[in-house]
Amino acid sequence: MSDVASPATPASTPVAEGITLGSTGQFARWTVTPWGAVVPWGQESPVALDWYIAADDRWHVPASEPTVRQTRIEGAPVVETRLRIPDGDAVQRVWAVPDGDGNVIVEFENESPLPFAVALSGPRVVTDRPPSDMAIQGIDLPDGSIVLPVGHRAIARVALPFPGGSGPSRLTAVPPALAVVRGWTRVVEQASRLVLPDERLVEALVAARCDLLLEGPVSAADDPVGFLLDVAELVRCGDSADAWLLDVVEPAERVARHAARRGASNDDVADALAALGACRIVAVRAGDARAANDIDRTAN
Incomplete structure (x- = not known):
């Protein structure tokens, strides 16, 4: 996010239910759905970036899995979605950065003892490693989908540019999720800082202020x-x-x-x-x- 807030000028209105992502002072906005798909605003027929996990047992489709859990990290517009797989979780984290015309960073962490593969469908993404050339078997995905292998305790990361924009100059240089959380916390605490016994109340206030900054x-x-x-x-x-x-x-x-x-x-x-x-x-x-x-x- 940017260090200096300015009147929000979001790209039209959200096109899906979920959590709004963006950077203050920029036009680009996205919605993260309850299962972790990323949908850009302001498009007549928006194309969502969706994800699927090939674990040791089967393909897992977050949009229809009952084991999906989603949270905002400390109330900020940094979204963590967890999907249960054998002996652990596939973890997706999503946040926006102001590089270029605005980008969403999507990372996948393997919190299980066995490797898995994540398939991505939808718009073009910038990857920090070449996608696998393995054939996608066992699931029907849209043309152009890519597969990234993710080893035990490893992380794979991609950048999703806002439609018409460019990806970050260097994916390895974008701020990590917790740095973005701290940036949002600094901004919203300009209004006031609450210290309460129930951290959920503090996070709810942070979330409300962040949504206001992004949605107007x-x-x-x-x-x-x-x-x-x-x-x-x-x-x-x-x-x-x-x-x-x-x-x-x-x-x-x-x-x-x-x-x-x-x-x-x-x-x-x-x-x-x-x-x-x-x-x-x-x-x-x-x-x-x-x-x-x-x-x-x-x-x-």
């Missing part, structure tokens, strides 16, 4: 209060307040008018005060004292 705020037309709260959180995480200042004016006025109308409920007023407080954060971070004072007068 909710629609101002549909949910002006949510939009203003999202923008304030983006600014607290390092987004440019100047870039958002004009965008918050109309939703803030709409929220204030709604709360000031006759018959407004206490919840409407509370939502408006929270939203105006969020606007004030944006104004102060942008150095616009006049806007901040206007917001104070409206709130009072």
Whole structure:
């Protein structure tokens, strides 16, 4: 990911259910499905990078295996998917890097005592080793699929460029998964850092902030209060307040008018005060004292 966050400009909208990947300040976005397929955004007919494991017993298809388990590492958009195979796991990790026009790195680790092969179908990938020339037997895969052998405790890695982009100049030089996790943690902790007994709550907050940075705020037309709260959180995480200042004016006025109308409920007023407080954060971070004072007068 990039060290400096900026207003998210994702490539259209997600085309599959799952976890969003990308780098702040870049256009490219992907979705990792619950079984680990990687799908680019912004394509009319997106082609997913999917994976299959030839273990000692049989071919394993993650999309239909009941033993697949998936987690985000420490809440960051670095996704680990585990597939049970004899005496261990085939582990897939996926994360985005900003090299070129954006790339997803996909690595496979063999946490079992026997070698396996991973087959990849879908778009072109950049590999850190030549694919095997062995014939794919025992499973029907799309034309162009490749096979990579993975020994005991070994790791194979590929890069998936965003459609139309190029792969990284050197696959061995891309940051590893944990370095990317640390980069995201640094960014989201600009807003605040929580220390709680239950790490799952901390990871949930990190995940929510990362998703917001990658997917952008909710629609101002549909949910002006949510939009203003999202923008304030983006600014607290390092987004440019100047870039958002004009965008918050109309939703803030709409929220204030709604709360000031006759018959407004206490919840409407509370939502408006929270939203105006969020606007004030944006104004102060942008150095616009006049806007901040206007917001104070409206709130009072």
